[in-house]
Amino acid sequence: MNLILLSGGSGQRLWPLSNNIRSKQFVPLLKNDRGEHESMVQRVYRQIMAADPQANIVVATGKRQVSTIKNQLGDKVSVCVEPCRRDTFPAIVLACAYLADVKGVGPREPVVVCPVDPYVDDSYFAAVRRMAELAGPGNPNAAHLTLMGIEPTYPSAKFGYIIPAGKDPVSRVVSFKEKPDEQTAAGYIARGALWNGGVFAFQLGYLLKAAHKQLDFRHFADLQANYALQKRISFDYAVAEKEPDIAVMRYAGEWKDVGTWNTFCEVMSDPTIGKVQMDETCRNSNVINQLNIPIICMGLQNMVVAASSDGILVSDKGRSSHIKPYVEQVEGEARFAEKSWGSFTVLDVQPEATTIRIALNSGHRLTYHSHEHRDEVWTIVSGLGRTVIDGVERPVHPGDVVAMPAGVRHTLIADSPLQAVEVQIGAEIDVADKQKYDWPL
Amino acid sequence: MNLILLSGGSGQRLWPLSNNIRSKQFVPLLKNDRGEHESMVQRVYRQIMAADPQANIVVATGKRQVSTIKNQLGDKVSVCVEPCRRDTFPAIVLACAYLADVKGVGPREPVVVCPVDPYVDDSYFAAVRRMAELAGPGNPNAAHLTLMGIEPTYPSAKFGYIIPAGKDPVSRVVSFKEKPDEQTAAGYIARGALWNGGVFAFQLGYLLKAAHKQLDFRHFADLQANYALQKRISFDYAVAEKEPDIAVMRYAGEWKDVGTWNTFCEVMSDPTIGKVQMDETCRNSNVINQLNIPIICMGLQNMVVAASSDGILVSDKGRSSHIKPYVEQVEGEARFAEKSWGSFTVLDVQPEATTIRIALNSGHRLTYHSHEHRDEVWTIVSGLGRTVIDGVERPVHPGDVVAMPAGVRHTLIADSPLQAVEVQIGAEIDVADKQKYDWPL
Numbered sequence: 001m002n003l004i005l006l007s008g009g010s011g012q013r014l015w016p017l018s019n020n021i022r023s024k025q026f027v028p029l030l031k032n033d034r035g036e037h038e039s040m041v042q043r044v045y046r047q048i049m050a051a052d053p054q055a056n057i058v059v060a061t062g063k064r065q066v067s068t069i070k071n072q073l074g075d076k077v078s079v080c081v082e083p084c085r086r087d088t089f090p091a092i093v094l095a096c097a098y099l100a101d102v103k104g105v106g107p108r109e110p111v112v113v114c115p116v117d118p119y120v121d122d123s124y125f126a127a128v129r130r131m132a133e134l135a136g137p138g139n140p141n142a143a144h145l146t147l148m149g150i151e152p153t154y155p156s157a158k159f160g161y162i163i164p165a166g167k168d169p170v171s172r173v174v175s176f177k178e179k180p181d182e183q184t185a186a187g188y189i190a191r192g193a194l195w196n197g198g199v200f201a202f203q204l205g206y207l208l209k210a211a212h213k214q215l216d217f218r219h220f221a222d223l224q225a226n227y228a229l230q231k232r233i234s235f236d237y238a239v240a241e242k243e244p245d246i247a248v249m250r251y252a253g254e255w256k257d258v259g260t261w262n263t264f265c266e267v268m269s270d271p272t273i274g275k276v277q278m279d280e281t282c283r284n285s286n287v288i289n290q291l292n293i294p295i296i297c298m299g300l301q302n303m304v305v306a307a308s309s310d311g312i313l314v315s316d317k318g319r320s321s322h323i324k325p326y327v328e329q330v331e332g333e334a335r336f337a338e339k340s341w342g343s344f345t346v347l348d349v350q351p352e353a354t355t356i357r358i359a360l361n362s363g364h365r366l367t368y369h370s371h372e373h374r375d376e377v378w379t380i381v382s383g384l385g386r387t388v389i390d391g392v393e394r395p396v397h398p399g400d401v402v403a404m405p406a407g408v409r410h411t412l413i414a415d416s417p418l419q420a421v422e423v424q425i426g427a428e429i430d431v432a433d434k435q436k437y438d439w440p441l
Numbered sequence: 442m443n444l445i446l447l448s449g450g451s452g453q454r455l456w457p458l459s460n461n462i463r464s465k466q467f468v469p470l471l472k473n474d475r476g477e478h479e480s481m482v483q484r485v486y487r488q489i490m491a492a493d494p495q496a497n498i499v500v501a502t503g504k505r506q507v508s509t510i511k512n513q514l515g516d517k518v519s520v521c522v523e524p525c526r527r528d529t530f531p532a533i534v535l536a537c538a539y540l541a542d543v544k545g546v547g548p549r550e551p552v553v554v555c556p557v558d559p560y561v562d563d564s565y566f567a568a569v570r571r572m573a574e575l576a577g578p579g580n581p582n583a584a585h586l587t588l589m590g591i592e593p594t595y596p597s598a599k600f601g602y603i604i605p606a607g608k609d610p611v612s613r614v615v616s617f618k619e620k621p622d623e624q625t626a627a628g629y630i631a632r633g634a635l636w637n638g639g640v641f642a643f644q645l646g647y648l649l650k651a652a653h654k655q656l657d658f659r660h661f662a663d664l665q666a667n668y669a670l671q672k673r674i675s676f677d678y679a680v681a682e683k684e685p686d687i688a689v690m691r692y693a694g695e696w697k698d699v700g701t702w703n704t705f706c707e708v709m710s711d712p713t714i715g716k717v718q719m720d721e722t723c724r725n726s727n728v729i730n731q732l733n734i735p736i737i738c739m740g741l742q743n744m745v746v747a748a749s750s751d752g753i754l755v756s757d758k759g760r761s762s763h764i765k766p767y768v769e770q771v772e773g774e775a776r777f778a779e780k781s782w783g784s785f786t787v788l789d790v791q792p793e794a795t796t797i798r799i800a801l802n803s804g805h806r807l808t809y810h811s812h813e814h815r816d817e818v819w820t821i822v823s824g825l826g827r828t829v830i831d832g833v834e835r836p837v838h839p840g841d842v843v844a845m846p847a848g849v850r851h852t853l854i855a856d857s858p859l860q861a862v863e864v865q866i867g868a869e870i871d872v873a874d875k876q877k878y879d880w881p882l
Contacts, residue, residue, distance in 0.1 A: 299757025316740025381794035
């Protein structure tokens with residue numbers, strides 16, 4: 001099966017564990033069967049591979065998520081990178097062009113588009129596989145577009161609804177309804193309506209034909225090169241609303257939209273993660289501590305506490321979905337980020353100094369760069385590697401110190417997993433103060 | 442007036458803002474009239490000086506608190522240091538011997554002993570002054586021991602009670618009652634009983650006479666030198682229980698024992714301190730953030746949240762008095778401490794590396810020392826100073842780096858307020874791994 005996984009999201013709703021670099025689908029708070037922590041994207045990827053070991057998966061995402069996706073899913077995963085943010089239609093077209101032009105998928109082959117972050121059981125991906133069959137050339141009754149309709153469990157005002165023509169497992173779609181109020185939703189459900197889970201299948205040629213009518217491109221490479229020139233247009237507007245021949249397949253298995261701390265806590269395997277003590281009077285509370293200082297909790301009722309180097313959230317679970325405006329007021333850059341080369345964690349910010357812990361993966365290196373307005377000092381803490389300072393390469397070991405005054409070109413190369421403490425010193429410390437250079441060696 | 446301020450306390454009950462170095466009386470969460478934050482000990486000292494600018498104050502405390510007391514009250518404050526922990530009687534005798542032998546206080550002069558951490562209004566220290574007069578040679582009816590009896594506001598089971606002979610402002614004491622249950626307490630109060638606030642006055646010669654009968658010493662210097670040899674004995678057992686002639690003076694002004702987060706929150710001037718956002722649904726909650734990452738709070742009801750480099754507390758206010766066993770389970774040394782030379786803050790602890798921020802006060806220096814099992818690196822971040830490395834002195838400026846492999850003798854001297862980041866590297870990083878040397882220059 002060909003599968004496009006849409007990985008978006010701003011990362012505010014699971015703050016402080018998600019941030020503007022790490023969206024909620026990358027937060028490793030779930031557990032697999034072996035008891036190892038995994039993120040939503042790792043869970044979904046694992047479930048897909050279990051349902052179809054030959055699945056042809058492409059993750060459609062923006063530039064900022066690429067490093068995290070490769071760190072979490074491995075270097076072999078296919079990632080289709082949007083050079084900038086457009087809307088869902090250009091993003092899906094780009095991934096379809098990638099499938100056609102890079103992966104050689106034929107025009108009659110079915111493709112399923114699926115969000116990367118539903119919390120589901122294994123029957124969901126069996127259903128996704130069935131959707132690919134329904135949409136494919138083997139089905140004489142195939143619709144142009146086949147949706148997944150999730151059997152509602154309550155009249156939610158948070159989801160869009162699909163009104164099907166009948167109550168058969170697969171039927172034609174009569175209409176779509178945007179998020180209604182609860183009373184209206186109850187009426188829809190009485191008429192057999194289904195939640196729109198954002199999963200849809202089509203034959204690749206169908207979508208590319210629609211794409212060529214509305215966007216200006218020839219193939220994947222030129223679409224990606226000229227992506228910024230494409231219009232912002234949603235898939236619903238560009239395709240679904242104009243298409244008269246849409247089918248829906250019912251799905252009644254487990255499905256949760258874990259977009260807020262409140263819903264995320266429901267699927268966490270443990271009430272606490274990290275250095276946490278809860279007294280015996282705590283009830284229905286979750287505490288996630290990514291800092292290496294302890295958290296003591298006493299008398300919590302229906303609360304979520306989450307701490308990372310970006311900040312600390314203490315919230316009533318019911319209130320936690322209202323976090324967005326508060327996160328927007330928090331100043332500053334993310335203090336933890338996964339990068340293509342490893343990760344960094346900000347340890348301390350003073351008026352004229354910032355201290356950072358850098359972890360480089362073995363075989364990786366920083367870009368070769370300099371800063372205009374700050375000096376930097378690396379203290380190598382563990383691992384073996386090399387520095388290049390103004391073109392001169394030297395080996396480094398734990399305990400070695402590398403001083404880089406402003407203007408000096410520098411990089412660090414890891415020959416094993418390597419950690420360093422970086423002290424930045426200057427009156428104007430700014431992430432934008434970075435000049436990159438070609439690799440010098 | 443001669444005043445002995447007893448400054449003890451283990452620092453567990455206001456964790457994580459107090460720790461085994463910084464007791465609760467040093468936590469700067471109150472505010473003075475000028476809007477500046479102050480600690481309990483600073484507030485009490487300020488109130489005493491307002492009540493009696495000539496007050497002869499000696500702070501009786503253990504070694505670990507001396508630096509913090511001098512940092513908070515200034516270098517001129519008299520501190521009588523217990524070389525080790527004994528009980529209250531040896532501690533009070535040591536301070537009395539200090540008053541007699543170091544400060545030249547005469548045997549008939551009255552002395553008042555007072556805990557350093559009551560939250561009181563100014564009338565309290567007017568009452569303390571009155572107690573000194575009542576205990577002094579000018580009062581023909583002076584008792585050997587004069588206590589302060591606090592008018593109870595409710596039948597508390599947390600305090601000891603004094604049963605007076607009558608309801609006059611000053612009367613003789615009939616008996617003492619240890620912490621009763623609430624019902625018994627209500628009965629005591631009906632009979633005119635008072636809370637024992639731990640304040641008492643006597644003539645200096647009276648106490649020294651009792652001291653020489655029970656302890657083996659001649660004067661202050663030899664008592665301090667042989668302090669560890671003295672028996673552990675409480676003031677109540679050694680003096681109060683044996684003394685038939687005790688008076689009590691009623692006090693009806695504001696008096697709070699702010700020993701727990703719950704009571705401390707009542708006297709905090711602001712509901713939040715530090716980088717904190719609370720949403721509009723928070724009620725009766727206090728948040729103190731000493732970290733430089735933000736805290737977002739939503740939907741808190743009757744909660745206290747406190748964060749420092751030692752850890753994070755999230756507690757229902759009513760539960761917060763039960764913190765002790767949880768703090769005892771928290772491993773490790775204090776991660777923030779005031780020292781005679783300034784302060785340190787632990788920024789990061791990794792398996793083979795610890796990163797610390799050091800702040801040296803101008804004109805101060807570290808001890809001259811070395812470590813056997815770890816290398817250290819200083820990056821000077823702000824200020825001017827000098828290092829001495831294996832006997833060689835060099836000036837240092839911001840951006841300078843000083844590497845000190847294991848075994849190398851080193852110190853840092855501040856010629857202005859100076860900050861440095863220290864990275865410690867080694868498999869066995871332990872505060873006990875420190876060899877001190879005589880000053881080399």
